[in-house]
Amino acid sequence: MTAAAGGPPAVVLVGPPGAGKTTVGRALAERLGLGYRDTDADIEALAGKPIAEIFIEEGEAHFRELERTAVRDALAGHDGVLSLGGGAILHDGTRALLAGLPVVFLDVSLRDAVHRVGLDAPRPLLAVNPRQRWRELMEQRRPLYTEVARAVVSTDDRTPQDVAAAVLDALQLKDA
Ligand SMILES: Nc1ncnc2c1ncn2[C@@H]1O[C@H](COP(=O)(O)OP(=O)(O)OP(=O)(O)O)[C@@H](O)[C@H]1O
Ligand SMILES: O=C(O)C1=C[C@@H](O)[C@@H](O)[C@H](O)C1
Numbered sequence: 001m002t003a004a005a006g007g008p009p010a011v012v013l014v015g016p017p018g019a020g021k022t023t024v025g026r027a028l029a030e031r032l033g034l035g036y037r038d039t040d041a042d043i044e045a046l047a048g049k050p051i052a053e054i055f056i057e058e059g060e061a062h063f064r065e066l067e068r069t070a071v072r073d074a075l076a077g078h079d080g081v082l083s084l085g086g087g088a089i090l091h092d093g094t095r096a097l098l099a100g101l102p103v104v105f106l107d108v109s110l111r112d113a114v115h116r117v118g119l120d121a122p123r124p125l126l127a128v129n130p131r132q133r134w135r136e137l138m139e140q141r142r143p144l145y146t147e148v149a150r151a152v153v154s155t156d157d158r159t160p161q162d163v164a165a166a167v168l169d170a171l172q173l174k175d176a
């Protein structure tokens with residue numbers, strides 16, 4: 001997390017679990033000489049518990065409200081690279097916050113997502129029948145990721161560094 005912020009984030013990454021938001025986000029921050037921030041981590045720090053527990057104890061709708069607030073605060077307080085939670089774009093209010101910003105949708109196929117994360121991590125929305133759920137999630141979310149994005153970058157068969165370079169290219173940014 002950066003202490004001082006001089007403007008909105010240089011890059012905002014969205015995309016499904018396994019797209020590489022964290023990995024590519026950190027690589028991008030390094031290349032740009034900027035800080036890295038992740039709204040999932042912000043929410044966990046503020047709530048003092050893991051996201052999986054928030055889902056179980058308070059439900060998804062409550063989590064999406066916490067997420068909207070976290071995104072609002074991060075957009076106002078971070079000028080580096082920002083990754084959003086995989087489902088942040090589901091909330092109308094969160095999508096509205098992203099208007100006009102350098103948002104990049106990191107796209108990934110089910111095949112590559114499975115290779116990367118195995119889809120067996122403690123992800124509340126993928127707990128049961130993860131492949132089928134992932135397909136359904138993407139069917140619902142693809143139009144929303146696309147709607148908020150200034151650029152769509154495919155991550156299949158590309159290393160995180162190659163993806164980072166493609167993101168810089170798409171946003172016409174240069175390494176520090
Ligand atoms: N382009 C890539 N090629 C190969 N492996 C990758 C690539 N991007 C990320 N990975 C690997 O895939 C896994 C998931 O990546 P990462 O945690 O960055 O995804 P994420 O989008 O942040 O997921 P989450 O939604 O769970 O936060 C990590 O083990 C990472 O090393
Ligand atoms: O895809 C999703 O809906 C989620 C993705 C994660 O980043 C977390 O924000 C949470 O597990 C929900």
Ligand SMILES: [Mg+2]
Pocket residue numbers: 021022023083
């Ligand atoms: Mg991540």
